[in-house]
Amino acid sequence: MSTAEADLTEDERAGLDLVRRTGGIHQSEFWKELDVSSRKGSRIVESLAEKDLIDREETVYEGHNTYLLSPTAMDLDFQLLMAGDMLSPFVADDELDEQSDAFSQWVMRLAYQ
Known part of the structure; x- marks a missing residue:
């Protein structure tokens, strides 16, 4: 576990797990899956992105502007x-x-x- 991950709140940890488990999720679906408000979901996403734990890319999904959230590549030893x-x-x-x-x-x- 990285230092950034060690400092996550319970909601942030759940959000990071969701993004990693799905391999990528639209932000509009992210809030629904976590069962949080769009405002709280947005704060979770911003925090994870600031800590470089997820990538956030603008996209259009079901006719609406949103973001695709995906796990950030880590320094992995294969x-x-x-x-x-x-x-x-x-x-x-x-x-x-x-x-x-x-x-x-x-x-x-x-x-x-």
């Missing part, structure tokens, strides 16, 4: 996934290739666990 200079073939239950979105999402979920 050495345990490697066999020399190649990805170990024994890192997942399902057969995945290195170009698939499923593979990228699996690696990011693994990294945040």
Whole structure:
């Protein structure tokens, strides 16, 4: 856990977990999923973005301007996934290739666990 994560409130921790678990969520859905007001949700998002724990990108969703919230890439050590200079073939239950979105999402979920 990073220093920034150690200082999170319970609501901020729940928000960060939601963003990481989903791999990305629209801010308008973020508030609903956390069951908080849009004002409180906005404060949580601003705090997480200021601490560089999430990225916030302007987008249009269902015809409305909003933000896409996604986990910030961390300095991750993938050495345990490697066999020399190649990805170990024994890192997942399902057969995945290195170009698939499923593979990228699996690696990011693994990294945040």
